[in-house]
Amino acid sequence: MDQVQVYFNDSSQYKEARPEAPLHDYQQVYPKLTMAQLHKLELETRISSSPAKFFEVYHNKSYLMPRICPDKLQSIEVLQGDGKSVGSIRLWTYVMGVPVIAKDKIVGVDEAKKSIAFEIIDGEVTKYFKRFKATLEGGVDRVKWSVEYEKASEEVPHPHSHLQFLAAMAIEIDAYLIKAN
Numbered sequence: 001m002d003q004v005q006v007y008f009n010d011s012s013q014y015k016e017a018r019p020e021a022p023l024h025d026y027q028q029v030y031p032k033l034t035m036a037q038l039h040k041l042e043l044e045t046r047i048s049s050s051p052a053k054f055f056e057v058y059h060n061k062s063y064l065m066p067r068i069c070p071d072k073l074q075s076i077e078v079l080q081g082d083g084k085s086v087g088s089i090r091l092w093t094y095v096m097g098v099p100v101i102a103k104d105k106i107v108g109v110d111e112a113k114k115s116i117a118f119e120i121i122d123g124e125v126t127k128y129f130k131r132f133k134a135t136l137e138g139g140v141d142r143v144k145w146s147v148e149y150e151k152a153s154e155e156v157p158h159p160h161s162h163l164q165f166l167a168a169m170a171i172e173i174d175a176y177l178i179k180a181n
Contacts, residue, residue: 037150038131041158044144045167049177051138055114057173058136060084068176069169074099085109089121096165100124107133114138128156134166143170 047054057064062083066073074093081088088106093099101123108117117135125132131150136143145166147159 041147041163043163044142045170046142047174049174053177055138059116069172128152
């Protein structure tokens with residue numbers, strides 16, 4: 001059985017992953033730490049579908065996500081705005097072991113870079129993180145998730161599981177788009 005290897009920090013530190021999982025490149029990046037102690041994690045996932053179509057699902061067709069990933073995402077409800085543009089607020093019900101909710105606010109959209117950024121403003125995540133911002137950026141054959149966060153306390157673990165969850169959704173969306181073509 002082949003092992004898939006992923007790395008944290010640099011290529012000299014390997015961690016075994018599930019053999020059936022595609023290769024993910026994990027990097028933990030620590031910008032200059034301020035009094036707020038902001039942290040950043042990044043993860044790249046290979047995709048085979050069109051980057052434009054992939055971005056389209058996250059930006060304009062997020063209503064498809066619960067149908068594409070029903071075991072991970074139960075619903076997305078637009079609470080304010082159109083659910084696509086900066087300032088829109090959405091309520092997500094997702095499953096990370098148990099159903100949890102998160103309210104996010106879209107804080108950036110760059111169609112040229114195939115990028116969308118949102119901050120979690122309420123829900124389960126805000127119990128553990130004072131600030132939590134996720135950014136998706138598309139590439140030719142990869143997508144990159146970045147998570148910038150400030151932990152509520154030092155006891156809170158870094159959100160590797162959240163990043164892995166986003167990557168797992170990306171893999172399912174990629175498979176859906178390939179099958180649709």
